[in-house]
Amino acid sequence: MSQSYDVIVIGGGPGGYVAAIRAAQLGLKTAVVEREHLGGICLNWGCIPTKALLRSAEVYRLAQDGARYGVTVTEPGFDAARIVARSREAAGRLNAGVGFLLKKNKIDVIWGEARLGSKGEVQVGAPTKPAVTPQLPAPKTPLGEGAYQAKHIIVATGARPRVLPGLEPDGRLVWTYFDALKPERFPKSLLVVGAGAIGVEFASFYRTFGVEVTLVEALPQILAAEDAEIAAFARKSFEKQGIVIETATTVVGLEKKADGVVVTLKGADGGTRTLEVERALSAAGVVANIENLGLEALGVALERGVIKTDGLGRTNVPGVYAIGDVAGGPMLAHKAEHEGVACVEAIAGLPAHPLDKSLVPGCTYCHPQVASIGLTEEKAKAAGYEVRVGRFPYLGNGKAIALGEPEGLVKTIFDAKTGRLLGAHLVGAEATELIQGFVIAMNLETTEEELMQTIFPHPTLSETMHESVLNAFGRAIHI
Template identity: 60%
Template sequence: MADYDVLVIGGGPGGYTAAIRAAQLGLKTGLVEREHLGGICSNWGCIPTKTLLHSASMLDQSRRFGDYGLDLEGPVSPNIDAMIERSRGVAERMAGGVAVLLRKNKVDVIWGEARLVGAGEVEVLAMQKPAVKPQAPKPKGVKPAGRYTADHIVLATGARPRSLPGLEPDGERIWTYFEALKPAAIPDSLIIVGSGAIGIEFASFYASVGAEVTIVELEERILPAEDAEISLFMRKALEKRGIAVRTGVAAEAVKNGKSGVSITLAAGDTITAERVISAVGVVANTEGLELEGAGVDLSDGVVAIDEFGRTTAPGIWAIGDVTGAPMLAHKAEHQARSCAEAIAGQAAHGLERGRIPRCTYCDPQVASVGLTEAQAVDAGRDIRVGTFPFLANGKAIAMGADQGLAKVVFDAGSGELLGAHLAGPEVTEIIQGFVTAMQMEATEAELFDVVYPHPTISEVLKEAALAAFGRAVNI
């Protein structure tokens, strides 16, 4: 008899969700973790970055108190040590909360690094020194390293920062998000290589706290995964904040010196800054697991799975970043529930990758779901496109945050909502309106009939949909 019905490797958003859901379904469950419960998301990604970005937002708001009729004596300045202390405190609280949830659901936590050693068997090795210093202490009551057997093994090992040749992080001058979240001081100047969500969020934060920021992007536009119209809007918005943007250029040579880092661009010029953040994406953590020997197929560096997380090896499942793009916590959590329910023989719902929202928490925020306009055209769809500016939204005007854009893409024949793309205040909160509409297979007719509260930012959803069919009133 196996030690566990389900043994999960990795304690991030996907891993701990899978473990808890499996336990809720009556399965004896264990979870192996080598560094920190909550994973990168809670400890070094989603949560601490948003904490810092909220501090930056409060700082930016304070600089505009006069615009809101408020008198403030003296300028407000950032206290970076206090910002970081608060951010790390929030991260530690999240990690501690995961430990409580696992105990509450009677999930055994096994501390160490796992590898597959046979059919249904995992060897857990004690970690002498973790790759990343844990934010929270090891939880109490963990089981020791050793060999454990399970009927089902779930791989949820996540991902780590990608390293480019010549731009290898050194922890001093060239940073990943680990160092960027805990700087000893705010650099006077900063180059960020890569303009996906991670790069743009750090550009936004460091610009707010006083650094001179330059973004370098290989693609022709920033936020290349977003709709082209949103990318253009965001470039103008960031440049208005004083952030320099260089697109369509590669970093060909990097010289790391005692006083700073110089990067020679393919365009021929050289830019220099005190620090560099490498934000060129992440790669799946598949090394050391002995996956090939277990019969687990790897495709392009990630684990190949079906819609419920089954791998090519019987009894082995995988979820989250280790299964490839999009590498997002909410995708991992959804996969985790589907996987656990499939293992338990429940009616599980597979992942609809085209309905996963994407959010970037910069200033202004960016959020989207589904196809961009270009993707819909490339797919051969006959489309209707509607846009609505936040300049015409009463709540945005009242907030003094009227710079934004809402864009929707519909199938012209059926009225199917194919995609939605937003840039502006609080759009990471309101995008779920469009996500829900897509999941419910709503057409433009249903969206027209929804009554939106007034005045709210969410009214831009209705207005953009109306605009796509020539029915907008407020523009």
């Protein structure tokens, strides 16, 4: 079968399907090639199902704490199977929603595994994995194996869990996050290797349900991408919850038992010790899916394991583009979506703005939540800025006290000379929702004076943001 398109997108994840929809909106004949499931890792095995799990943890935590709120609750329990099932239902619902949106926008879905052929050609073969979700055909005729032509080909193949030597997952004793999302039962003890967003979220989830969690990180700081002060605050909170955290520590050995593993840990001082746990979760990041795409044959430039692009998704080969995780970090769904729209608008000849990675917010949905945008204090100083730093604790906020969530901190970093907001960092309740206010401010190049003159509603957690700005300039009211 041979069919021609203006745009073919390889990969139906957040970057891919958003790019396809925007292309269709601009009148471009568009197809998406997907080998496994629409919505990609984010909707099916990442962002959405993990948040569903964490919501169950939040409800359980509140139920346990009911007496503090004057609510009488009999001894709360939980159904692990139902918690997992609800998570999968959320993923399935959104997966079906993506299919509906593609059909609504008259975008063909080509089921199979794609490979770049000669210039402007995409060869689609049988998928190496069966589709997890029902295949959603194109409006008229289901499409599959064959050769397809396109003026513009966008590679949006995403990423997969990084496999560390000696920690190769087996789906039973050694997990990736895929396995951690759908356990047959909750283990009594769990080792989480890697204290980035993925590792911290799973550590938080499992600890809430009583699992003995040890979190190991090779770097000196958990949440290495975050401001050191915020990461230290989060660490203290996690440890209060009973999570054992070992930084500057690596796993140098693993022995499998009948229903558990014995790991050998090496600390910063070079000393080693063993730890026995029921399950080990490898959460040491992800790697881009660049293999078996035919990139090398076309001469598409690669750099540090990802496809090299400019700020608009263009590679060094005309007509070939890359967006999302496969084009490099930050490997976040919202970054992929933004790149997809910018890439397609550039293809269509519209004014398009290259992605500014310094304005990509990061969110971690642990308890307490962590969110940030822009430079950390350390990086701002390293870049040569004279900084003014504002801090405001949740403990001084009326809404946080009323919610029973007084544990948190908002930190803002300004250029002392110009008043420019360089970075904002939050840890505490609803931090992942609050961060958008600072995202908008930085995108609009808002000054400290404008932020100080802005009226924040009372009583809200957002007042902590205002007070942090005021504090940076010696004007905080409530501390």
